[in-house]
Amino acid sequence: MNLDAIAAIATEYPERQSAILPALRLAQEEHGGWLPPEAIREVADALDLAPAQVEAVASFYDMLHLAPVGKHMVEVCTNLSCALVGAQQVLQAFEEQLGVAPGETSEDGRFTLRAIECAGGCGRAVVVVVDERYREPVRPEDVPGIVEELKRGD
Amino acid sequence: MAIRELTLAHAGERDLSKLAEYQAIGGYKALAKARKMKPEAVVEQLLASNLRGRGGAGFPMGRKASFLAKGTGKPTYLCVNADESEPGTFKDREIMLLNPHRLIEGCLVTAHAIESQNVFIYLRGEYLDVFEVMRRALEDARKAGLMGDVTIVLHRGAGAYICGEESALLESLEGKRGQPRPRPPFPAVSGLYGSPTLINNVQTIATVPVIVEKGGEWYAKIGPEPSPGTVVFSLSGNVERPGNYELLLGSGLRELIYDLGGGIPDGRELKAIIPGGSSTTVMTPDQLDTDLDFNSVAEAGSQLGAAAVIVIDDRACMVQLALRSTQFYMHESCGKCTPCREGTRWMVQLLQKLEDGRAEQSELDLLLSVCDRVLGKCLCALGDFAAGPVVEYVRNFRDEFQRHIDEGGCPFGGESSLEGTFAPVDQHTHAPVAEVPA
Numbered sequence: 001m002n003l004d005a006i007a008a009i010a011t012e013y014p015e016r017q018s019a020i021l022p023a024l025r026l027a028q029e030e031h032g033g034w035l036p037p038e039a040i041r042e043v044a045d046a047l048d049l050a051p052a053q054v055e056a057v058a059s060f061y062d063m064l065h066l067a068p069v070g071k072h073m074v075e076v077c078t079n080l081s082c083a084l085v086g087a088q089q090v091l092q093a094f095e096e097q098l099g100v101a102p103g104e105t106s107e108d109g110r111f112t113l114r115a116i117e118c119a120g121g122c123g124r125a126v127v128v129v130v131d132e133r134y135r136e137p138v139r140p141e142d143v144p145g146i147v148e149e150l151k152r153g154d
Numbered sequence: 155m156a157i158r159e160l161t162l163a164h165a166g167e168r169d170l171s172k173l174a175e176y177q178a179i180g181g182y183k184a185l186a187k188a189r190k191m192k193p194e195a196v197v198e199q200l201l202a203s204n205l206r207g208r209g210g211a212g213f214p215m216g217r218k219a220s221f222l223a224k225g226t227g228k229p230t231y232l233c234v235n236a237d238e239s240e241p242g243t244f245k246d247r248e249i250m251l252l253n254p255h256r257l258i259e260g261c262l263v264t265a266h267a268i269e270s271q272n273v274f275i276y277l278r279g280e281y282l283d284v285f286e287v288m289r290r291a292l293e294d295a296r297k298a299g300l301m302g303d304v305t306i307v308l309h310r311g312a313g314a315y316i317c318g319e320e321s322a323l324l325e326s327l328e329g330k331r332g333q334p335r336p337r338p339p340f341p342a343v344s345g346l347y348g349s350p351t352l353i354n355n356v357q358t359i360a361t362v363p364v365i366v367e368k369g370g371e372w373y374a375k376i377g378p379e380p381s382p383g384t385v386v387f388s389l390s391g392n393v394e395r396p397g398n399y400e401l402l403l404g405s406g407l408r409e410l411i412y413d414l415g416g417g418i419p420d421g422r423e424l425k426a427i428i429p430g431g432s433s434t435t436v437m438t439p440d441q442l443d444t445d446l447d448f449n450s451v452a453e454a455g456s457q458l459g460a461a462a463v464i465v466i467d468d469r470a471c472m473v474q475l476a477l478r479s480t481q482f483y484m485h486e487s488c489g490k491c492t493p494c495r496e497g498t499r500w501m502v503q504l505l506q507k508l509e510d511g512r513a514e515q516s517e518l519d520l521l522l523s524v525c526d527r528v529l530g531k532c533l534c535a536l537g538d539f540a541a542g543p544v545v546e547y548v549r550n551f552r553d554e555f556q557r558h559i560d561e562g563g564c565p566f567g568g569e570s571s572l573e574g575t576f577a578p579v580d581q582h583t584h585a586p587v588a589e590v591p592a
Contacts, residue, residue: 015328015347020329021326025312057330057331060314062313078578080464081396083478083572117485118243120238120243120246122243122388123390125396132280
C-alpha cells in the first residue's frame with residue numbers, strides 16, 4: 001500500500017478525514033479493483049482513523065467494491081435516456097457474450113457485468129463504461145466486437 | 155432560434171483545453187480585470203447580472219455569494235458542484251471537457267469575489283476523462299502563475315447521486331457518507347468544516363468570467379428578464395439529433411426538439427417530455443409552445459431543473475417509465491430520512507405490481523398516498539424528486555395506468571421501448587435495506 005501517496009493526498013485537505021475517499025480509490029486500484037478488509041485497515045492506519053470510519057465511507061459509494069470483481073468491469077447505463085433507445089438490448093447482448101447476469105462476475109474472474117444509473121452521456125446513448133472508459137454510443141451489434149477486443153487484450 | 159454560446163464559445167473550432175488557445179480567445183482577461191477590482195465590486199456585478207444557478211434550483215448566484223458570513227475568523231471556501239448525475243444531464247461534462255479553463259477562470263474570479271483562498275471542485279467519480287482534462291488544465295494554469303494565492307483541489311466522488319445535493323456534497327468532501335444535513339445552518343454560515351462556504355454548479359461558475367468581462371448589466375439584458383443568459387440544454391431520448399445546445403433562456407421547447415433536435419425518429423409520435431432531468435415533472439405534447447426559462451416552465455407546471463430535456467415517443471409505457479425512474483431514486487436514496495428511504499421502495503413495489511397487472515384498484519390510490527407522505531417530509535429534495543414526478547405521471551397518463559389494472563397486465567404486450575429494463579437497484583443501494591413483506 002502506497003502510504004506516501006496517501007500522506008500526500010491528505011496534505012491537500014484541512015482535515016485528514018477528507019482524504020478517505022481518494023485513499024480508498026487508490027487502495028482499490030492496488031488491490032485488484034476491490035477493497036478487502038486489509039485495504040480498509042491500511043487506509044485507516046495511514047490516516048490514523050478507525051477502520052469502522054473508513055468502512056462506513058467505503059460501503060456507501062457505488063464505485064467502491066467490498067467484494068471481488070472481475071479483471072474487466074463492463075457497465076451499461078439503463079437509466080431513462082439510454083433505456084429509451086435500447087439499453088436493455090445492449091445489456092442482454094453483454095449477458096449473452098459474457099455468460100453472466102448483471103451484478104455477476106464470470107467464473108474465470110475476467111468480467112464483471114453491471115447495470116449502472118445515468119452516466120452522463122445521454123446525448124450519445126447507449127452509454128457503456130468499460131474499465132472506467134466511456135464507449136458511446138453502443139448498439140447491440142457493437143457488443144461482440146467490444147468483448148472480443150477485451151479478450152484479445154488480456 | 156439562435157444558438158448563443160457563452161460557456162462553450164469557440165469550443166467547436168479550437169482545442170480550448172490548451173491554455174494558449176484559451177488565452178487566444180481572451181481567456182483569463184476577466185481574471186486580470188477582477189483582480190484589479192475590489193471583491194465587493196465583483197459581487198455587485200454578479201448581483202446585477204441576475205445570474206441564476208444552473209445546477210437545478212435556479213437560486214440567484216450573486217445573492218448566494220452576498221449571504222456569506224463575514225469576519226468569522228474562519229476561512230471561506232468555494233465548492234464547485236461538478237457531481238453532475240441528474241438523469242438526462244450531460245452539460246457539465248461537456249463544458250469541462252471542452253472548456254476546462256473557463257471553469258478554472260470562473261473559480262479564480264469567484265474566489266477573489268468572496269475572498270477565498272481554497273477552492274474544491276467536487277467532480278463526479280465516473281468522469282475519468284474529465285478528471286484527466288481538468289488535472290492537466292489546472293497544472294497548466296499553475297505553471298502559468300494564474301492561481302495567485304488560491305489553491306484548487308480536484309476532489310473525485312465515488313458514485314452517489316446524492317452528493318450533488320449541496321450539504322451531502324460537503325459531508326462527502328469531509329470524508330463521510332454522503333448524507334444531507336439539516337438546515338439551518340446554511341452553508342453560507344456553516345458549510346465545509348463548519349466554515350462559510352459558497353457552492354455553485356459548474357456552468358454557473360463558468361459563466362462568471364463573461365459577467366466580469368462585459369458587466370452584470372450587459373448580462374442581465376440577454377434573454378428574458380427574470381432569468382437572463384444562456385443555458386446548455388442537454389437533449390436526449392427519442393430525438394433525431396440528441397446533444398448539448400447552448401441557447402438563450404426563453405428559447406422554445408418546440409424549436410429545441412424539432413428544429414435543432416430534428417424531431418422524433420422512425421416516424422413515431424411525441425408522447426411526453428421531461429424538461430429538466432428525471433426529477434422534474436412530465437410535460438405533454440400540448441405544452442410544446444412553452445418557453446424554456448425558469449418562470450415559463452414553472453407556469454406550465456414543471457421545472458426547468460438542470461435543463462435536461464428527455465424526449466419520449468409513443469413506444470414507451472408510462473408505467474414502466476415511472477417504475478424505472480423511481481428505481482433510480484430508490485437506488486440513490488441515502489437512507490437518512492425514513493419517508494424517502496422506505497417511500498421510494500414502496501413506490502417501486504407498487505409500480506412493479508401495476509406493471510405486472512397484479513395491482514388492485516386501491517393500490518393506485520395507495521401509490522399517490524405514499525407520494526404524498528414523502529413530499530416535503532425529508533431533509534433534502536431527493537424524496538420530492540422521486541415522488542413529485544410519479545404524481546404527475548399518474549395525473550397525465552391516468553388512462554394508461556388504469557388499463558394496467560383493468561387488463562391485468564401491460565397494454566403494450568411486451569412491445570414497449572422500456573420493456574424489461576434492468577435497474578441497478580437489484581445490485582447495490584446506498585442505504586442498507588431489509589426485506590419485509592410487501
